[in-house]
Amino acid sequence: MLVKWEGIVIRSVDYGESSKVVTLFTREHGKVGIMARGAKKPKSRLGAVSQLFTHGYYLCKAGPGSGMPDLSQGEIVESFRDLRQNLAATAYAAYIAELLDRLTDEREANPFLFHMVLLLFRYLDEGRDAEILCRIFETKMLRVAGIAPHLSGCASCGAEREPYAISVSQGGLICPVCLPQDPYAIAVTPSVWKLLRLFQVFDLERLGEIEVKPATRSQLKHVLRSFLDQHLDLRLKSRAFLDQIENIGL
Numbered sequence: 001m002l003v004k005w006e007g008i009v010i011r012s013v014d015y016g017e018s019s020k021v022v023t024l025f026t027r028e029h030g031k032v033g034i035m036a037r038g039a040k041k042p043k044s045r046l047g048a049v050s051q052l053f054t055h056g057y058y059l060c061k062a063g064p065g066s067g068m069p070d071l072s073q074g075e076i077v078e079s080f081r082d083l084r085q086n087l088a089a090t091a092y093a094a095y096i097a098e099l100l101d102r103l104t105d106e107r108e109a110n111p112f113l114f115h116m117v118l119l120l121f122r123y124l125d126e127g128r129d130a131e132i133l134c135r136i137f138e139t140k141m142l143r144v145a146g147i148a149p150h151l152s153g154c155a156s157c158g159a160e161r162e163p164y165a166i167s168v169s170q171g172g173l174i175c176p177v178c179l180p181q182d183p184y185a186i187a188v189t190p191s192v193w194k195l196l197r198l199f200q201v202f203d204l205e206r207l208g209e210i211e212v213k214p215a216t217r218s219q220l221k222h223v224l225r226s227f228l229d230q231h232l233d234l235r236l237k238s239r240a241f242l243d244q245i246e247n248i249g250l
Contacts, residue, residue, distance in 0.1 A: 001062050002072065005032065008117060009054045010097040014040065022050045022071065024058060025100060025117060030108040034060050036071040049074030053083060053093055053121055083125040091245045092130040094238040096120055096137055102234055103145050116140065119204045131217060131246065132210050138224040139199035147171070147231045149223075151197040154178055164193055168226045186226065192219045221246075 007024030010031075015021045020039040024032050039046040049056050050071070055078040060069035083089045100117060104110070120133055142148045150172030153160045161175040165185040170178070173193055174185050195216070212220075228234060 003060050003062050003069065005029065005058050005060065006077075007032070007056065007058055008114070008121070009050060009052050010101050010117075012050055012052050018044075020046075020050050021068070023101060025104070025114055026058075027111055027114045028109060030110050030113075031101065031104050031106050033068050033106070034058065034071045035068045039071075046071055046074065048079070049076055051079070052097065053080050054078070055080070055118060055121070078122070078125075080121055080125045082127070083121060086124075086127075088245050089124045089127075089130055091238070091242045092134050093121060093124055095134065095236065095242045098236050098238045099137070099141055099234070102236065103141055103232075110144075113144070116204060119207075123204075123207065128207070129210065131221075132212060134242075135217075135220050135224060136199045136202060136204070138228065139196060142224070142227055143200065145232060147227060148200060149173070149196060149227060151193055151200065156181060162190070164188070164190075166193060166223050168230050186219075186223055188219050188223065189216065191216050192223065195220060196223065 005024065005026040005028055007026035009022055010025050011023035013021045018038050018040045020036040022034050022036050024034060026032050036046045036050040038044045039050045049058065054076060057075040057077065059072045059074065061072050062069040083093055096117060100113065104113070120137060123133055124130055149166065153173065154175035155167065155170045155172035156174055156178040159175050161177065164173040164175060165179055165187050166172065167174040167182040167185040169182050169184070174182060179185055
C-alpha cells in the first residue's frame with residue numbers, strides 16, 4: 001500500500017553501504033521512520049529528499065506487517081539552503097530536531113508541533129534571532145513533556161508575592177517566604193519569568209523583533225536547561241556543539 005505524508009526530516013542515519021534510515025516528523029502521523037534505499041548513491045533521486053531539515057512530501061510503500069515503510073519517491077517543498085550554509089543556524093536546527101525526536105513518540109499526530117518546527121526552520125533560514133527561537137522552543141517542549149514551569153504565583157504556596165526566584169524542584173516561581181524550601185533556587189530578574197510566561201502562550205506566527213539583554217538571555221538559558229536536565233536528564237549530541245556556538249557568539 002502506498003501512503004503519502006507531508007514531513008520534515010529530523011534524523012537521517014546511514015544504513016549499510018547505500019541506504020539511509022530517515023526519521024520524519026509528519027503532519028499526519030507525527031514521528032515516522034522510513035527506509036530510503038539507495039539514497040547514498042551519487043545519482044539517487046532519494047538523496048536530496050532524505051537530507052536533514054528537508055520539508056517535503058514523501059510517498060512510501062507500507063508493507064502488511066509493522067516493518068519500516070520504504071521511501072518510493074519524494075518532492076521537496078523547502079530545502080532551507082540558507083539555514084544549511086550558516087553554521088550557527090545549522091547547530092540550532094540540529095538541536096531543535098534532536099530535542100523533538102527525543103520528546104515525542106512514534107505515530108502520535110501533533111499538527112501543532114509540526115507547524116511550530118516548520119516555522120522555526122523558516123525563521124532560521126531567514127536569519128532571525130536563533131537563540132531566542134531556541135528558548136521559545138524549549139519552553140514549549142517543556143509543556144509537551146508535562147513539566148511546564150508554574151509561572152502564575154508561587155508554585156509552593158500560591159501567593160503572588162515578589163520578588164520571585166525560580167525553583168526547579170518546586171516546579172516554577174517561588175516567593176520570598178517559600179524560598180528557604182529550595183537552597184538551589186535560581187535568582188532571576190522579573191523580565192526572565194515574564195518572558196517565560198509569554199513564551200508559553202506565544203504564537204510564533206506573530207513573531208517580530210524581540211530585544212533581549214545578554215544577561216536575560218543567559219538566565220533564560222540557565223532556567224530552561226535546568227528544567228530539561230533535572231526532570232528529563234537528556235543527553236543530546238547536538239547540545240554540546242550548540243553550546244560552543246553560543247559561547248563564542250556565532
